[in-house]
Amino acid sequence: MRRQSSVLxxxxxxxxxxxxxxxLKAQTEKNISTIDQEKKKQEIDSIxxxxxxxxxxxxxxxxxxxxxxxxxxPYGWQNAEKKIPNQNGSIYQxxxxxxxxxxxxxxxxxxxxxxxxxxxxxxxxxxYPRGNEITIEHLLTHTSGIYxxxxxxxxxxxxxxxKSITRDKELSYFKNEPLAFEPGTQFSYTNSGxxxxxxxxxxxxGLPYEDAIRKNILNPLKMTHTGFNYLALKxxxxxxxxxxxxxxxxxxxxxxxSTLTGPAGQIYSTAEDLxxxxxxxxxxxIVSKETFKKATTPYLSGYGYxxxxxxxxxxxxxxxxxxxxxxxSYFAMLPEEDLSIILLNNITSKxxxxxxxxxxxxxxxxxxxxxxxxKETTLSTDLLKKYAGNYKLSDDSxxxxxxxxxxxxxxxxxxxxxxxxxxxxxxxxxxxxxxxxSFIIKKGEKDVISIKKxxxxxxxxKL
Numbered sequence: 001m002r003r004q005s006s007v008l009x010x011x012x013x014x015x016x017x018x019x020x021x022x023x024l025k026a027q028t029e030k031n032i033s034t035i036d037q038e039k040k041k042q043e044i045d046s047i048x049x050x051x052x053x054x055x056x057x058x059x060x061x062x063x064x065x066x067x068x069x070x071x072x073x074p075y076g077w078q079n080a081e082k083k084i085p086n087q088n089g090s091i092y093q094x095x096x097x098x099x100x101x102x103x104x105x106x107x108x109x110x111x112x113x114x115x116x117x118x119x120x121x122x123x124x125x126x127x128y129p130r131g132n133e134i135t136i137e138h139l140l141t142h143t144s145g146i147y148x149x150x151x152x153x154x155x156x157x158x159x160x161x162x163k164s165i166t167r168d169k170e171l172s173y174f175k176n177e178p179l180a181f182e183p184g185t186q187f188s189y190t191n192s193g194x195x196x197x198x199x200x201x202x203x204x205x206g207l208p209y210e211d212a213i214r215k216n217i218l219n220p221l222k223m224t225h226t227g228f229n230y231l232a233l234k235x236x237x238x239x240x241x242x243x244x245x246x247x248x249x250x251x252x253x254x255x256x257x258s259t260l261t262g263p264a265g266q267i268y269s270t271a272e273d274l275x276x277x278x279x280x281x282x283x284x285x286i287v288s289k290e291t292f293k294k295a296t297t298p299y300l301s302g303y304g305y306x307x308x309x310x311x312x313x314x315x316x317x318x319x320x321x322x323x324x325x326x327x328x329s330y331f332a333m334l335p336e337e338d339l340s341i342i343l344l345n346n347i348t349s350k351x352x353x354x355x356x357x358x359x360x361x362x363x364x365x366x367x368x369x370x371x372x373x374x375k376e377t378t379l380s381t382d383l384l385k386k387y388a389g390n391y392k393l394s395d396d397s398x399x400x401x402x403x404x405x406x407x408x409x410x411x412x413x414x415x416x417x418x419x420x421x422x423x424x425x426x427x428x429x430x431x432x433x434x435x436x437x438s439f440i441i442k443k444g445e446k447d448v449i450s451i452k453k454x455x456x457x458x459x460x461x462k463l
Contacts, residue, residue, distance in 0.1 A: 037070060043362050044071050050370040051355045052076060055246045055434075059239075059328075059345035060090055062271035064278065065363060066338045072271065078346070079240045080250040091237045091270055092344040093230050093255070094329040095322025098267040099194050101213055103140055103306025105201050107287050107295050108216055114204050117305075124200045129175060130183075136200065138183045139193035140306060141299040145185075147177035149192045159256045162231055167199060170260065187301035191264035198263025209263050221280040226269040229258050233268065239346035241326020243454045244434040253326040253348070253454075265324060271342050278333055278340040313364055321353050325455055330356040339363065348434070348454040374429050376421040383425070384408050387439050391449045391460035399449060399460050410437060 044063060051057035058076030062069060074086035109115050115124075115136065122131030138144040149155050155173040158165065174192045181188070198209045205212040210228040218226050227233060243253040258266035269277075280286055287295070295305035296318050302309050310317040319332035330343040330352045341356050351371065361368035388403035402409040402417070408428065411417040420428040420437060428437040433453075440448040447462035 040363065041071050044359055045073065047358050047362060047368075047370065048073075048075060048355065051351060054351075054371050054373055055244065055347075056349045056351040056371070057343075057345060057355055058086070058242070058245050058347045058349075059092060059343065060086055060088060060271045061344075061359075062088075062275055062342040063359065063363070064275060064338070064340045064342075069275070076347075077240075077245065077250075078237070080242070080245055081240070086239065086346070087237060089225070089237050089270055089272065090239050090344075090346075091225060091233065091235055091268055092239050092329065092346055093241065093268045093322075093324060093327035094274070094331075094344065095261075095265045095324040095327055096191075097274075097320050097322040097329045097331050098261075098263065098265045100306040100320050100331070101217060101267060102194050102197050102201070102209075102263040103295060104281075104286055105213055105216060106136065106140065106197055107291050107305060109201070109204055111287055111291050115200070121196060121200065124203050125196065128171075128196075130179065134183045136197070137299075137305075139197050141303055142187055142189045142193060143184050143300055144190070144193050145179035145181040145183055145188065146190055146192045146196075147174040147180070148188075148190045149174040149195065155260070159260055160254050161257055163257065164259045170195065170262075187299075187303060189303075191261075194264035195262055201263070213267075217277075217280075217286055220285060221276045223269065223273040223276050226267060226273045228266050228268070230266075230268045231255050231258060237270070239327075242347045243325055245347050246432055249432050255326070256324050261324070265322065269344075271344055274331060274342045274344075275340070278331075278342070281333070282335065282338065282340075312360070313366055315364075317360075319356075323348070323350070323352075323455065328352045332356055332360065334360075337364075350455075374421070374423050377423065379422045379425060381406060386441075387447075389447075390463045391447075392463055393458055393460045398463075399451070401449065 044061070048057055048061055052075050060074045061071060063071040072088055074088055074090060076086050078084045078086045078090050106115070110117055117135065117137040117140065119136050120132045121128055121134050121136065121139065125131060128134070134144045134146070152173040201212050202209055207215065217223070225237070241253050241255055242250055244251040281292065284292060296307050296309055297304050298309040307318050307320055310319065315334050315336055317332060317334055322329040325348050326346060328345040328347065328349045330341065333340040341359055343352055343356050345352055354371070358368045358370070384406070385403050387408060388401050391399040391401065393399065397413060400411045402411060408420040409417050410420050418430055421431060423429050426439045429435065435451065435453045438450045440450065449460050449462070451458045
């Protein structure tokens with residue numbers, strides 16, 4: 001459910017990923033009617049295919065620009081095992097993009113005079129620790145200091161089950177943890193705050209969170225293929241979630257328990273339904289222009305009420321991503337341009353925002369770069385031997401880094417012996433795999449190895 005790093009930071013790092021591409025020079029204010037639309041479609045298609053080629057795009061893309069859909073196309077597999085391709089109507093989990101719906105519902109209740117963003121949460125959850133100091137606005141803007149529930153190991157393990165728990169039990173995983181900072185003083189992205197917002201929505205409306213969102217947002221915007229319990233969904237358009245997928249390898253992953261992710265990350269949808277969502281926001285069908293402007297005004301670290309807000313190419317970019325194991329979403333809009341980019345994947349991909357930002361650059365005639373497949377570089381024998389050894393994880397299991405005939409291999413109880421390929425001096429990758437292995441060597445400290453795969457990250461110290 002964690003949102004990926006900010007759009008502005010991603011744009012700044014794009015130049016690290018391969019060949020520089022420069023579209024034909026044009027003013028960003030140029031109207032779409034004067035642009036060769038077919039060429040733009042081909043350019044967008046080439047960008048997405050470049051990400052698909054490195055196994056970082058497998059899903060559906062929809063792009064709206066100045067009063068029309070200019071691009072809509074699926075890529076890859078909805079179900080690789082059954083050879084069912086993704087479709088325009090394929091259904092995906094949107095993960096943390098759910099937060100924008102939760103925030104929109106809160107703003108609608110505020111507009112109706114049923115709450116104020118300055119209300120303390122103790123008004124709705126009387127026994128919440130320090131609830132008199134934490135406001136609804138703090139929850140909306142991730143400035144409450146509340147403990148991130150995903151850090152609780154028991155809670156995280158429940159995500160991989162279909163087990164339902166009570167609201168009180170869910171709150172017990174974070175409510176009694178000390179605040180990381182005084183409310184309103186810092187930004188720290190936390191799913192816990194949006195779980196609390198869901199409870200507040202239920203208390204005010206008298207409806208389950210799902211029913212409140214359906215009645216007030218989904219039904220008015222005709223989002224008929226959007227829902228909440230992905231595990232229970234029965235549809236020929238339902239995508240199978242994959243942690244990794246390539247032409248020769250498919251790794252399925254489990255659907256997270258939606259009763260736990262709830263108002264922070266449980267919604268599923270389609271590209272076309274999210275297009276209706278964009279039009280509803282743009283045309284102020286759910287809340288007024290004034291309220292939407294307030295929701296999309298940055299607070300701390302460029303976050304408003306359920307949205308990240310960036311100043312990009314001199315334009316106001318409103319966006320949010322979502323990322324859980326097996327599903328990734330990217331939703332961005334430039335109101336001044338009437339531009340929206342919707343990307344949905346049924347794979348774990350930390351590069352979806354980069355793909356979205358690259359498309360955005362192409363549409364606005366800005367320079368951009370395309371990703372390149374990872375290439376192996378040659379390292380010295382002395383350096384490879386220095387990395388070899390046994391590394392201990394926090395659970396006491398051992399990672400073996402083996403040096404054999406000028407090559408390094410990694411092996412453990414969960415990883416069969418496989419060759420590591422050097423991308424940089426301290427960074428390695430595995431062939432046809434999503435794993436990255438990095439070495440951290442600091443004078444006077446123990447050598448450390450970091451293993452990242454999908455959304456998981458493990459660190460081990462050298463013995």
